[in-house]
Amino acid sequence: MPTASAMAASGARVCSRAWAAARRACVAANAAAARRAATQPARWHGPHEMPREIELDINGRREVVSAEPDTPLLHVLRNDLGLTAAKYGCGLEQCHACVVLVDGEERTTCATAIEAFIGRSIVTLEGLAPAGALHPVAAAFLAEEAAQCGYCTPGMIIAGVALLERNRDPSDAEIRAALDPHLCRCGSHWRIINAVRRAARERAR
Numbered sequence: 001m002p003t004a005s006a007m008a009a010s011g012a013r014v015c016s017r018a019w020a021a022a023r024r025a026c027v028a029a030n031a032a033a034a035r036r037a038a039t040q041p042a043r044w045h046g047p048h049e050m051p052r053e054i055e056l057d058i059n060g061r062r063e064v065v066s067a068e069p070d071t072p073l074l075h076v077l078r079n080d081l082g083l084t085a086a087k088y089g090c091g092l093e094q095c096h097a098c099v100v101l102v103d104g105e106e107r108t109t110c111a112t113a114i115e116a117f118i119g120r121s122i123v124t125l126e127g128l129a130p131a132g133a134l135h136p137v138a139a140a141f142l143a144e145e146a147a148q149c150g151y152c153t154p155g156m157i158i159a160g161v162a163l164l165e166r167n168r169d170p171s172d173a174e175i176r177a178a179l180d181p182h183l184c185r186c187g188s189h190w191r192i193i194n195a196v197r198r199a200a201r202e203r204a205r
């Protein structure tokens with residue numbers, strides 16, 4: 001038996017009674033599915049807590065966000081606060097694309113709950129450039145053309161800032177050790193190392 005579309009394509013008339021019956025059956029099936037969905041209990045999505053208001057100190061400002069306390073900080077930064085410099089790479093604390101400064105130290109944010117950051121001073125790359133002025137480490141990255149795709153760059157700059165805060169005159173080995181946990185898929189490593197070296201030199205002047 002030819003299908004309705006084959007009949008239509010051939011110019012034959014589609015039986016309107018059969019068409020109407022098929023349509024009624026389809027509408028009834030959809031309505032039944034909707035009724036079933038409405039009477040089923042809500043799905044359980046895991047052991048998350050309910051969202052609540054959480055106060056954070058970010059880039060010197062008090063920010064209040066409504067979030068489940070176990071939400072990773074990175075999600076809150078990017079999705080709730082529009083601070084997108086820190087990047088989502090692996091989500092497993094392996095690539096360090098997501099780092100920010102927490103009380104002056106570099107910390108990953110992709111897998112640590114927002115709750116762990118309450119009462120801490122959080123600084124993102126955006127916070128290092130108030131009023132758009134580049135931080136000296138960021139300026140050194142620009143001068144050395146250290147970014148290729150740029151995905152790892154915010155994390156690398158944060159690492160450079162944290163290093164120069166604790167060590168004003170790092171050796172090459174110390175620079176490499178500080179950057180070691182950071183992955184760069186583009187292979188810009190030498191230019192990144194040169195940028196941190198340049199920032200240290202210029203800071204010492």
Ligand code: FES
Pocket residue numbers: 087088089090091092093094095096097098099108109110111
């Ligand atoms: S995204 Fe956080 S370490 Fe990779």
Ligand code: FES
Pocket residue numbers: 146147148149150151152153183184185186187188
């Ligand atoms: S510049 Fe592309 S990942 Fe590092």
